[in-house]
Amino acid sequence: MIPLSWYLIVSAILFCIGLYGALAHRNAIGILMGIELMLNAVNINLVAFWRYITPEVLTGQVFAIFVITVAAAEAAIGLALIISIFRNRETVIVEDVDMMKW
C-alpha cells in the first residue's frame, strides 16, 4: 500500500510549481495553465484524503468533481477574456494590459 504522505508530497510539489508558473509568467495563457496545475494538485489531495481517511463517505470525490467543474468554467471564461484582449490590444502579455493600473 502506498503511504498517504507520498500523495501529499507530490501534490504539494505540483501546487508550488503551478504557483510559480502563475506568478512568474508574462503570457496570460501560461498563467492560466499554472492555475490549472494548482487546481489539479488540490484534487489529488482531496481524493487521497477520501481514500485513506474516510473511504466509506464519498465527500472527497464529490468535492473533486465540483473543483473540476469550476476549473472548466474558469478555463472557458479565462481563455475567452484572453482572446478578447488579444483582439482589442494585440497582446497576451499581462504587463501590457495595464490600463486599469494606477
Add this chain to the structure above:
Amino acid sequence: MTLMQIVFIILAVAAVGSAVGMVTSRNIFYSALLLIACLFMVAGFYVLLEAPFLAAVQVLVYVGAIAVLIIFAVMLTEGLMSKETRTWNEQWWVALLVAICLAAVLLYVVVTATWQVSGGAPPSDAIAALGQTLMSTYVLPFEVASVLLLMALIGAIIIAREETEEKQ
C-alpha cells in the same frame, strides 16, 4: 517495494517532470503539451487511488476539453508571440522564493504530521454511491454547479464574440 509503489514513483516523476517542463518551457505550445502529459499522470493517480470515475472525468474534461481550449487559444494568439520575447516578468525570483518557501512549509507539515489513516475499503459500488451522494446530500451544490456551467458558457460566448460595426 511493491508494484503499486513502483508505479506510483514512475507516475510521480513523470508528473513533476512534465510540470517543471511546462513552467520552464520558453515555447507556450510545448508548455500546453506538457500540461496535457501532467494531467494524464494525475488521472493515473486517481486510478491508483481507486477512483476510476474521477480518472475518466479527468481524461474527458481536462485532456479532452480544457487542453483543447488552451491549445486553441495558443494557436489563435500565436502570431505575435515571437520566440525572443521574455517568458518571465521582473519579479520571477520573488515568485521562485515564494514557491520554494511554500513548498518547504507544506513538505514539513506533510512529513511531520501523523495522519489518522483508516484501513477501510471504498464501497464496492463506489460509482453508484457517488451518484447517490451527488443527488441527495449535495444536490444543491450540484444544481448550482450546473447553473455555473451555463453562465460560463453564455459568458464565454459573449466575451469572445467579435463586435460587428453595423450593430452600433
